[in-house]
Amino acid sequence: MKERINRTVLLVVLAFLVAAPWVLPAIGFDYWLDILAEIIIWSLFAASVNLLFGYVGLLSFGQALFFGMGMFGVAIGIAKLGLGFWPALGFGMTVAIGTAAVAGALAVRLTWHYFAIITVVFSLIFYFLALSAKPLTGGDDGTSFSMPAMLEAGGFELSLTDPTVQYFFILSVAAAAYFLKYLIVKSPFGMALMAVRENDVRASLIGLNVYFLRWITFVIAGGFAGLAGCLFALFGRYASATYMFYHVSGEGVVWTIIGGAGTLFGPAVGTALLIVVREELSNIWEHYPILVGLVVILTVIFAPKGLMGFWNALLDRLAPAPADRASGGGRPNGAVDAAAVPAERRTGP
Amino acid sequence: MELVVALALNGLVWGLIIALIALGLSIIFGLLDIINLAHGDFFMVGTVLTWFVLEATGNYWLAFLIVPLVGLVLGALVERSVIQPIRGTAALSIVATFGLSIIIQEVVRAGFGAAPKRILPPIEGTIPLFGIEYDYYRIFAAGVSIVAIFGFFVFLHRTKLGTWMRAVRFDRDTALAMGVPARTVYMVTFALGFAMASLGGAVAAPITTVDFQTGVDVLPFCFMAVIIGGLGNLPGTVAAAVLLAVTEGIVTSFTDPTVARIVSLCLMSAVLLARPHGLFTGATR
Numbered sequence: 175m176k177e178r179i180n181r182t183v184l185l186v187v188l189a190f191l192v193a194a195p196w197v198l199p200a201i202g203f204d205y206w207l208d209i210l211a212e213i214i215i216w217s218l219f220a221a222s223v224n225l226l227f228g229y230v231g232l233l234s235f236g237q238a239l240f241f242g243m244g245m246f247g248v249a250i251g252i253a254k255l256g257l258g259f260w261p262a263l264g265f266g267m268t269v270a271i272g273t274a275a276v277a278g279a280l281a282v283r284l285t286w287h288y289f290a291i292i293t294v295v296f297s298l299i300f301y302f303l304a305l306s307a308k309p310l311t312g313g314d315d316g317t318s319f320s321m322p323a324m325l326e327a328g329g330f331e332l333s334l335t336d337p338t339v340q341y342f343f344i345l346s347v348a349a350a351a352y353f354l355k356y357l358i359v360k361s362p363f364g365m366a367l368m369a370v371r372e373n374d375v376r377a378s379l380i381g382l383n384v385y386f387l388r389w390i391t392f393v394i395a396g397g398f399a400g401l402a403g404c405l406f407a408l409f410g411r412y413a414s415a416t417y418m419f420y421h422v423s424g425e426g427v428v429w430t431i432i433g434g435a436g437t438l439f440g441p442a443v444g445t446a447l448l449i450v451v452r453e454e455l456s457n458i459w460e461h462y463p464i465l466v467g468l469v470v471i472l473t474v475i476f477a478p479k480g481l482m483g484f485w486n487a488l489l490d491r492l493a494p495a496p497a498d499r500a501s502g503g504g505r506p507n508g509a510v511d512a513a514a515v516p517a518e519r520r521t522g523p
Numbered sequence: 524m525e526l527v528v529a530l531a532l533n534g535l536v537w538g539l540i541i542a543l544i545a546l547g548l549s550i551i552f553g554l555l556d557i558i559n560l561a562h563g564d565f566f567m568v569g570t571v572l573t574w575f576v577l578e579a580t581g582n583y584w585l586a587f588l589i590v591p592l593v594g595l596v597l598g599a600l601v602e603r604s605v606i607q608p609i610r611g612t613a614a615l616s617i618v619a620t621f622g623l624s625i626i627i628q629e630v631v632r633a634g635f636g637a638a639p640k641r642i643l644p645p646i647e648g649t650i651p652l653f654g655i656e657y658d659y660y661r662i663f664a665a666g667v668s669i670v671a672i673f674g675f676f677v678f679l680h681r682t683k684l685g686t687w688m689r690a691v692r693f694d695r696d697t698a699l700a701m702g703v704p705a706r707t708v709y710m711v712t713f714a715l716g717f718a719m720a721s722l723g724g725a726v727a728a729p730i731t732t733v734d735f736q737t738g739v740d741v742l743p744f745c746f747m748a749v750i751i752g753g754l755g756n757l758p759g760t761v762a763a764a765v766l767l768a769v770t771e772g773i774v775t776s777f778t779d780p781t782v783a784r785i786v787s788l789c790l791m792s793a794v795l796l797a798r799p800h801g802l803f804t805g806a807t808r
Contacts, residue, residue, distance in 0.1 A: 233614050280796055287558055287613060291750060292795050298743055299788045306781040421739070424560070424621050431618045463629040470622030474615045475608045 176489045184439070191345055195338045209453055211341050213446045214348045215405045220429040220441030221355055222398035227427070228436035229359065230391045231371035232285065235423045236293030239277070239300050240396040242418030244270040244403025246304065246311055249413035253319035254310070262322070266404040267397065273300075274396020275389075282388040285374075294420050304415035316414030334408055344405055351401055356438055358394065367391055371436075399426075432473050434480025443481050527776045528653050534772025535765060536661045537730070539668035542764035544723040544741065545748040546675060546757060547716035553755030554692045554712045557606060557616040561624040562745060563738030565717045568627060569594060569724020570733045571635050574642060583645035587667070590725040591718040598717025602710045610709065624738070631735040639734035664726045671722055672761060675715075679757075688712055692755075744768075747791045753801020762803065 190197070191210070198206050219241055226232045247266030251257040257265060277296050284292055304311045311317060324343070325332040334340040358364050369377040370387050378384045407413045416422075425448075433444025448466060455462035477484045548562045569590050576586040605623055609615045644660035651657075679685040690698040691708045699705050731737055747767055752759030767787055774783040794802060 227614070233617065235617070280792070283796065284799060287552075287754070288750075288795060288799050290558065290617060291746060292792060294743070294746070295788055295792050295795070299785055299792070302781050302785045302788070306779070306785070420743075427618060428621060431615070461629050461633045463625050464633075467622040467624075467626035467629065470625070471605055471619050474619045474622070475605075478609075478612070478615055 175493045176486065179489060179493070188349075195341055207337060207341055209449065211344045211409060212406075213442075213449050214344055215402050215409060216426075216429070216449065217442035217445040218348050218351055218402040218405070219399055219426050220433065220445045221352065222395045222402065223423075223426040223430045224435055224437075224441040225355065225358075225391055225395040225398060227430060228440075229364065229367045229371060230388055231374075232282070232388060232392070233290045233427065234281075234293040234392075234395070235290050235420055235427060236277075236295075236297035237395065237399045237426050238418050238420060238422035239293075239297035240270045240274050240399035241403035241406070241422065242297075242300065242304065242413075242415070243273045244400035245407040245413040245417060246317070246403075247400070248404045248407040249317040249319055250310065252322060253317050257322075259322045259324045263404055263408075266407070267400055270400020270403060271393060271397045274393045274400070278389050278392030278396065282385060282392055294423070297418060297420055297423060301415060301418040301420075304418055311413070311415060313415055316412050316416075318412035321408070321411055340409065344409065347401070347405060351398060352438070352442075355398070359438060428470050430480075432470065432480055434482030434484075437480070437482040437486075440480050440482035447481070525655050527773060529655050529657070530772040530776040531769055532652070532655075532657060532772075533661070534769040534775075536665045536668075537727075537772070538765035538768025539665050539672070540723050540727045540730075541741070541744055541748055541768055542761040543668045543671055543726070544720045545745040545752075545760050545764050546672065547719035547723075548745050549749045549752070549755060549757055549760045550688070550712055551716040552749065553757075554688060555606065555610060555709055556613055557610070557620065557713075558613060559716070560617060560620040560742065561627060561738075562620075562716070562720055563740070563742030564624050564627040564631075565594065565598075565720035565738070566724045566727070566741050567631065567735060567738035568597070569721030570642075570728040570731065570737060571631055571724075571735070572721060573725045573728040574635070574640060574733045577642060586725045586728075587722070591722040594718035594721030595714045597721075598714030599710050601717065602713035606713055607706075607709070628735050628738070635733075635735060637735065639732040641732055642729045644729035660729060664730065667726050668723070671719070675719065676757070684708070684711060743788075747787065751791055751794045751802055753803055756801055756803060759801050759803040763801075 191214075194210055195207060198204065198210070219237065222237050222240070223234060226234045226237075244266040247269035248262045251262035251265040255262075255265070277293075281289060281292050281296065305313050307313075321334050323331050323333040324339075332339060334343060359367075366377070366382050366387055369380070369382060370384050374384050377387075403417070406417070429444040429448055430441040431444070432448065433442065434440025448469075451466065451469075452462065455465065459465075473480065479487075544562070544566050547565070548559055551557050551559050551562070572590045572593055573583075573586040576589050577583055601623065605619055606616070609619050644658070646659045646663055648659045649656040650659055650662070652662075679688060687698070687703045687708050688711070690701070690703055691705050695705060744767070745764075748764035749760050750763075751767065752761070752763035767790075770790070771780075771783045771787050774786050
């Protein structure tokens with residue numbers, strides 16, 4: 175029941191995302207296609223925070239480092255090394271994952287506060303390096319480049335300069351990444367990660383290699399953040415050191431927790447909500463971040479499991495799973511059940 | 524050589540101010556288990572309040588009295604409204620204080636403006652020191668910081684409230700059973716942390732600029748001092764702050780400040796990885 179509702183919602187959202195390049199201009203929201211692309215990219219970044227925090231319980235405040243590595247990998251690859259589209263993307267991913275492998279080997283030796291702090295420190299080191307290596311990175315001003323073609327065959331050329339092509343490229347890459355995340359989370363490997371999150375001592379006693387599991391998750395999460403960085407560089411045609419600052423990492427953490435850490439789509443929900451709020455309110459009220467801060471604090475106090483946690487709890491109450499119904503014989507939830515039955519018919523295919 | 528001496532002295536003064544701010548961060552962490560990402564903004568609030576006091580009264584000395592008092596009240600309010608409901612969940616505290624940081628910065632930007640402003644020090648002039656002419660005010664600032672740090676330790680070890688604070692930190696349940704009002708202690712601790720950061724702001728206002736973003740620069744430095752000194756090790760925090768700032772000052776005299784910052788960050792990673800409980804654990808336990 176709950177699964178069916180969630181699957182229906184997911185299908186509706188996917189259908190909207192695929193139809194967006196035609197739907198949005200038709201209803202007079204042309205420039206929202208770019209915002210939608212941005213939301214998709216940043217939700218990948220939030221997914222990276224979520225993999226670490228939601229599934230192995232490591233709160234990283236330094237994911238912006240790998241975002242920046244992917245970003246600079248692409249920008250420097252194209253602008254300085256003269257790489258083509260795909261090689262630059264590969265270069266960006268290699269740099270991001272390589273950095274994550276080295277940084278992770280050191281960082282996951284620590285847990286908890288220490289882990290959160292060392293990830294900030296690592297990202298700050300590279301932030302300052304990027305600032306001072308002006309000839310290579312352009313420092314604060316950043317590096318911009320012109321977009322190489324994605325595919326050239328005869329007279330035919332496919333390039334991200336076409337907004338629709340760009341949107342579908344970003345959407346399909348992100349969808350593939352989210353599918354990968356789904357596979358990881360549902361696999362025995364994902365179960366092992368959650369065992370580490372819940373109790374690392376027990377996990378090690380049943381024979382799991384806690385250090386390795388944390389490290390490999392750190393590397394995968396670095397890859398997600400790096401991919402988001404690569405896409406963002408391609409999307410904006412530039413890279414800047416400001417995106418490596420810890421405030422960017424902090425935004426990723428906020429999006430994840432608001433949306434719901436440890437859920438597959440929670441981070442995407444949080445990202446979408448806060449970016450839409452930003453886009454809508456920044457025109458109306460200059461000091462809208464006050465509202466964002468309030469939402470963050472209120473969510474943490476009243477819905478610590480985030481919006482997805484809230485949503486799932488709501489679904490559980492309106493339509494308890496069959497197992498709950500069987501076990502909850504004594505509970506006076508008959509009325510709720512009765513209300514749930516027509517709801518099932520309404521949303522059923 | 525003169526440059527090295529001047530920058531090392533600057534580092535010493537700055538280190539003492541940072542020590543004052545970082546002590547607040549350290550007691551909040553040690554007692555409440557809260558990683559306070561808004562702590563740099565508490566400092567920034569101190570500099571901004573100083574500017575307002577100066578605008579309203581024209582008397583700088585009043586700021587040294589009013590700013591920490593306002594900080595105390597603000598700290599108590601923040602503890603009651605934001606910190607109390609989420610105490611004991613370190614991960615959530617990071618997120619909540621990040622939200623708090625956004626709010627504080629934006630409120631200050633709305634009320635004070637986005638343009639950085641400068642404050643003239645209340646005492647002008649220089650005195651000869653180690654072969655250079657050194658600002659009078661900076662020496663005064665170092666003195667105020669030392670007195671405040673010393674006063675804090677006296678408070679912690681010689682008053683009833685200070686003893687309660689140490690008791691709650693040592694063993695909360697036993698302290699509660701002995702009749703220590705733990706909730707009040709938490710509130711006082713947080714308020715005191717805010718007050719110390721804002722006093723640091725009042726002291727540092729003529730040395731830095733008054734800007735809604737200064738907290739962002741100060742925060743990593745305070746965290747470095749707390750970590751290198753050892754989480755919850757208060758004298759260690761003071762020593763680490765001074766050590767870091769002097770090192771950074773001396774390194775700055777050879778290269779540019781960004782490289783100096785990278786050096787101290789690398790130093791901090793090394794300490795975190797090799798001795799996660801701080802440099803001075805052997806000395807205090």
